[in-house]
Amino acid sequence: MADSKPRRGRPAGGRAVLTRERIVTAAVAMVEELGLDAVTMRGLARRLNVDTMSLYHHVDNRETLLNQVTEVVLANIELPPATGVFRDDVHAMAIAFRRVVLRYPHCAPLVLTRQLGSFTALAPVEAVLSIIRAAGFPPDRAVHVMRSVLAYLIGTLLREVSASPTFSGQNLGGVERRRTELTDSTLPHVAESAPYLAVCDHEEEFEFGLDLLITAVELQRQRQ
Amino acid sequence: MADSKPRRGRPAGGRAVLTRERIVTAAVAMVEELGLDAVTMRGLARRLNVDTMSLYHHVDNRETLLNQVTEVVLANIELPPATGVFRDDVHAMAIAFRRVVLRYPHCAPLVLTRQLGSFTALAPVEAVLSIIRAAGFPPDRAVHVMRSVLAYLIGTLLREVSASPTFSGQNLGGVERRRTELTDSTLPHVAESAPYLAVCDHEEEFEFGLDLLITAVELQRQRQ
DNA sequence: TCCGGTAAGCCTACGGTGTAGGATTTTGTT
DNA sequence: AACAAAATCCTACACCGTAGGCTTACCGGA
Numbered sequence: 001m002a003d004s005k006p007r008r009g010r011p012a013g014g015r016a017v018l019t020r021e022r023i024v025t026a027a028v029a030m031v032e033e034l035g036l037d038a039v040t041m042r043g044l045a046r047r048l049n050v051d052t053m054s055l056y057h058h059v060d061n062r063e064t065l066l067n068q069v070t071e072v073v074l075a076n077i078e079l080p081p082a083t084g085v086f087r088d089d090v091h092a093m094a095i096a097f098r099r100v101v102l103r104y105p106h107c108a109p110l111v112l113t114r115q116l117g118s119f120t121a122l123a124p125v126e127a128v129l130s131i132i133r134a135a136g137f138p139p140d141r142a143v144h145v146m147r148s149v150l151a152y153l154i155g156t157l158l159r160e161v162s163a164s165p166t167f168s169g170q171n172l173g174g175v176e177r178r179r180t181e182l183t184d185s186t187l188p189h190v191a192e193s194a195p196y197l198a199v200c201d202h203e204e205e206f207e208f209g210l211d212l213l214i215t216a217v218e219l220q221r222q223r224q
Numbered sequence: 225m226a227d228s229k230p231r232r233g234r235p236a237g238g239r240a241v242l243t244r245e246r247i248v249t250a251a252v253a254m255v256e257e258l259g260l261d262a263v264t265m266r267g268l269a270r271r272l273n274v275d276t277m278s279l280y281h282h283v284d285n286r287e288t289l290l291n292q293v294t295e296v297v298l299a300n301i302e303l304p305p306a307t308g309v310f311r312d313d314v315h316a317m318a319i320a321f322r323r324v325v326l327r328y329p330h331c332a333p334l335v336l337t338r339q340l341g342s343f344t345a346l347a348p349v350e351a352v353l354s355i356i357r358a359a360g361f362p363p364d365r366a367v368h369v370m371r372s373v374l375a376y377l378i379g380t381l382l383r384e385v386s387a388s389p390t391f392s393g394q395n396l397g398g399v400e401r402r403r404t405e406l407t408d409s410t411l412p413h414v415a416e417s418a419p420y421l422a423v424c425d426h427e428e429e430f431e432f433g434l435d436l437l438i439t440a441v442e443l444q445r446q447r448q
Numbered sequence: 449t450c451c452g453g454t455a456a457g458c459c460t461a462c463g464g465t466g467t468a469g470g471a472t473t474t475t476g477t478t
Numbered sequence: 479a480a481c482a483a484a485a486t487c488c489t490a491c492a493c494c495g496t497a498g499g500c501t502t503a504c505c506g507g508a
Contacts, residue, residue, distance in 0.1 A: 119409065205372075
């Protein structure tokens with residue numbers, strides 16, 4: 001009996017069973033391979049050798065599926081052990097966050113944009129709070145500090161992941177072109193800083209601003 | 225002669241002429257009224273009493289149209305005059321940026337996310353650089369400082385515009401529910417700070433982090 | 449005055465999207 | 479053996495962005 005046509009109904013014994021987890025995992029991989037917009041329910045189903053509508057038995061809809069993708073990425077943060085030195089701990093935490101975002105660059109807009117209240121999303125918050133509280137800030141201040149640092153991280157990382165390769169330093173011809181564009185912009189300070197505006201060493205930039213923030217926080221702690 | 229059917233060809237004398245500017249203006253208004261996703265080429269054309277495809281005589285495609293929307297918002301920043309006091313000028317600049325973003329909250333994701341190299345987009349950059357240069361930073365440092373401040377602004381504002389009304393303080397029942405959720409999260413520091421995590425006074429938050437950054441920058445200038 | 453080019457508007461059509469509703473089959477339980 | 483639940487698949491709908499071609503009004507030159 002040849003069953004050339006795909007079967008209907010529940011999958012026969014041998015076949016892999018569709019799972020929420022299998023779907024989300026495939027979605028993460030697909031986002032990284034093809035970009036966010038290219039991930040469609042149809043395409044995802046095709047990749048899983050499954051009918052489109054089968055996905056909806058495990059996932060509410062595309063939007064919440066993307067939330068779950070976000071959570072998977074978030075769950076991959078490798079929280080470093082705390083040393084007790086405020087500066088080092090904040091720095092390590094920030095680096096850990098940056099690392100996971102850069103490991104999933106195409107998922108990054110999700111991670112940096114969506115505010116989720118789930119447990120997975122709260123774990124990093126807990127870690128940051130614990131560092132700041134250990135430095136002696138009262139709970140209300142700790143929240144303020146955390147939000148400031150988080151805002152900075154989100155801002156820089158958003159720039160980093162959505163920057164054109166030109167801006168990031170590859171493709172030196174593009175850099176040159178961009179530099180002369182800036183020089184000819186009739187804006188004096190832009191022209192003056194053109195060589196520095198035309199490119200961006202993201203890691204250096206990341207460290208610079210982070211250092212500024214940590215320094216300011218340390219200073220505020222002393223005053224208090 | 226009744227012309228009940230819509231005419232074809234160029235509009236007769238009296239009718240308003242479609243313009244790139246008219247389209248972009250309508251798009252901005254539509255984004256604010258209905259949200260970003262709800263702005264479709266078809267819907268936009270309907271709103272302008274025009275066939276969908278007519279838009280494409282003035283606009284390349286949806287993506288670049290949204291870039292132009294972004295530019296309109298950016299062009300609405302009211303750059304305050306510089307006073308020469310570093311802290312005040314940076315602060316005023318940040319406030320001006322925040323004001324325009326909050327005036328177009330639904331356009332904000334565009335403004336905060338897209339990196340445009342146009343003249344309109346460079347004008348704020350020029351203003352910020354001028355302030356930092358006036359404080360005595362060399363051009364390369366000025367760029368670093370600017371990027372740090374910008375990253376922070378983007379991060380906070382992104383949170384502010386995409387925050388649920390609950391989080392922003394309205395709807396006190398929701399706040400209460402959220403607070404108990406956090407308290408019951410089994411994460412000790414999250415639970416401890418729950419009352420402060422459950423709500424967010426965006427303006428206060430904005431000022432707090434901005435003050436941190438400015439202080440750190442001032443401190444670095446002195447050292448140098 | 450006519451006349452032709454051009455730009456603006458309109459229409460049709462294509463390939464894609466998310467997802468509601470229902471038909472079908474397998475599995476596990478009784 | 480009978481049956482309920484769950485998983486799969488199919489069909490269909492209302493949208494979307496936009497390519498290509500047709501029609502019309504305007505304008506500059508002859």
